Amino acid sequence: MARFPVTGEISADADALLARLGIADDRLTGTREAVTPLTGEVIARVADMDAPAVQDAIGRAHSAFLEWRMVPAPRRGELIRLFGEELRAAKADLAALVTLEAGKITSEGLGEVQEMIDICDFATGLSRQLHGLTIATERPDHRMMETWHPMGVVGVISAFNFPVAVWAWNAALALVCGNSVVWKPSEKTPLTALAVDAIFARAAVRFGGVPEGLSTLVLGGRAAGEALVDDPRVPVISATGSSAMGRHVGPRVAQRFGRAILELGGNNAAIVCPSADLDLTLRAVAFAAMGTAGQRCTTLRRLMVHDSVYDALLPRLKSAYASVSVGDPRAEGTLVGPLIDAGAFEAMQVALEAARAVGGVVTGGERLGAEFALDGYYVRPALVEMPAQTDTVAAETFAPILYVLRYSDLADAIRLNNEVPQGLASAIFTTDLREAERFLSAAGSDCGIANVNIGPSGAEIGGAFGGEKETGGGREAGSDSWKAYMRRATNTINYGSSLPLAQGVTFDV
Numbered sequence: 001m002a003r004f005p006v007t008g009e010i011s012a013d014a015d016a017l018l019a020r021l022g023i024a025d026d027r028l029t030g031t032r033e034a035v036t037p038l039t040g041e042v043i044a045r046v047a048d049m050d051a052p053a054v055q056d057a058i059g060r061a062h063s064a065f066l067e068w069r070m071v072p073a074p075r076r077g078e079l080i081r082l083f084g085e086e087l088r089a090a091k092a093d094l095a096a097l098v099t100l101e102a103g104k105i106t107s108e109g110l111g112e113v114q115e116m117i118d119i120c121d122f123a124t125g126l127s128r129q130l131h132g133l134t135i136a137t138e139r140p141d142h143r144m145m146e147t148w149h150p151m152g153v154v155g156v157i158s159a160f161n162f163p164v165a166v167w168a169w170n171a172a173l174a175l176v177c178g179n180s181v182v183w184k185p186s187e188k189t190p191l192t193a194l195a196v197d198a199i200f201a202r203a204a205v206r207f208g209g210v211p212e213g214l215s216t217l218v219l220g221g222r223a224a225g226e227a228l229v230d231d232p233r234v235p236v237i238s239a240t241g242s243s244a245m246g247r248h249v250g251p252r253v254a255q256r257f258g259r260a261i262l263e264l265g266g267n268n269a270a271i272v273c274p275s276a277d278l279d280l281t282l283r284a285v286a287f288a289a290m291g292t293a294g295q296r297c298t299t300l301r302r303l304m305v306h307d308s309v310y311d312a313l314l315p316r317l318k319s320a321y322a323s324v325s326v327g328d329p330r331a332e333g334t335l336v337g338p339l340i341d342a343g344a345f346e347a348m349q350v351a352l353e354a355a356r357a358v359g360g361v362v363t364g365g366e367r368l369g370a371e372f373a374l375d376g377y378y379v380r381p382a383l384v385e386m387p388a389q390t391d392t393v394a395a396e397t398f399a400p401i402l403y404v405l406r407y408s409d410l411a412d413a414i415r416l417n418n419e420v421p422q423g424l425a426s427a428i429f430t431t432d433l434r435e436a437e438r439f440l441s442a443a444g445s446d447c448g449i450a451n452v453n454i455g456p457s458g459a460e461i462g463g464a465f466g467g468e469k470e471t472g473g474g475r476e477a478g479s480d481s482w483k484a485y486m487r488r489a490t491n492t493i494n495y496g497s498s499l500p501l502a503q504g505v506t507f508d509v
């Protein structure tokens, strides 16, 4: 039996958590309301920063960078190692706050904090591996090499749905690379950001102190974000959010020749082939499409099912949708918590209506539990059988809607996979080697993430994370994503006493 939180029951829990996480009282005053999606009640108030205050923070971050860049990288790694330790100690409380502020179920809240810990471990090791190449030169008595240097202040703009992990992917790498960080979190999730700021401060004390302003938090709305995006003292802006947001941020950063790392919308698909293991497929689809209440950028939004397995898979999928437990994300057994707010619920209803208007057959999608949590938006995830990939299917709606399409030829399914504006994550379910390899080939999925027999969401941090087209092209987290936070200098050294010029040019004065 699903349980829904009752309006009024969250505030006391939230107060205790905020105190345990060490957020100073003076940071919990102001006019911006921090709202829990569990019930819609206000659980705290915080202060917005205006543009001059953001500029001041950037000035301090810039000064911090000038010192920090001279600290040896492995020593910088030690700060991140300590931060990882502090995160381990605070894991349960921070995860509980993620649940209260973003509505994630307990296991996913814990997973999000684990993702922060993982990137800290990765970045600590990386701090001893910021390698450049040594390159063969064409000139005698010369040596050529490359050196990687920090960029400066890295601005991080993050979204509500991963309120702390996305910052951590960026900040852990940026800091070991020798940069300072200014973080503008979503205005929907200021409390988790304040908690992380307090946890980081504890690591900084154990480290023996860090330059003032090395990692700063700027709370606020659009004005605060724009002040960060437009400031020439911020050479790198890493922004996670909608493609609409990226369309503003990208050109503004480019205008001043800054570097943007964009991680924007996804409209992720999976293809279910005739040979697919349907038990495994069902579980993978359920997590990828309904997990995080459909509010991951990697959420599975489109499912292309081969004609030959459609009738075997669809009824099972429908019963999983009908029975998945929706409700209080803190309660054991709940798999789907609330949407972030009324706006998300309305966008979901608009998309479902548009799908119906073009022949989509919708199951689910209705609001649940409104009699308990007046302003908590709980929905039954929606499964929509679509006759074709219409405009509604091609748009990302940040809600648990899975559009299902039939296909008969793999070439068509791959075409559908690619025929949307976004290019983040994708998957194929098959036990046929040829199909799997074709999907992963240059003529296969055009996404930054392409998986076999795993859903499109839930990537681990060891790989580079991001995607193409309207997803923005940025890469974060593992592999060599660190290079985006550094500048490369090519160094040529002449240790001889003549001056041979490259390309055989002579210039004798």
Ligand code: UN1
Pocket: 115, 161, 162, 166, 240, 295, 296, 297, 298, 456, 457, 458, 459, 460
């Ligand atoms: C996001 O939704 O912005 O791959 C990030 C995943 C997570 C990260 C999602 N590791 O689903």
